[in-house]
Amino acid sequence: MSNTSSISELKNNIRLLEAEQELKKQLLLAQIGITVISLKPVNLIKNALIDIAESPFLVENILSTGIGIATGYVSKKVVAGASGNLFRKLMGNVLQFGVANIVSRHPDMIKTYGQYLIQHVFHRKEKEINP
16 A cells, blocks of 8 residues: 555545455454355265265265176075075175175276177077068
């Protein structure tokens, strides 16, 4: 700010500074209100869930893990079934863990292989129908 030479300029500069101070005070109070609202637990949880829902990688990882667990469970049921044999139960658990691990770590490879198999099965049937 420049040096003022008269009392009227000094009073005018004081009023301008007071108005600027009041404006900054109002802006600060408004920002505090917004911050208090955003830090409420309900809003924190809501924002976290929105972030989770919008994250394509997280949804894809959850989906591939779920498919891996389901595939492992089905493979265990196929091997062990309702058997009371301890060895079959152990092998079923090992197979369940292995299949779930492989499917959840390599979903793209499994998807590509599945598409390849489906394509060849359907093309083979079409060739047999239309010789």
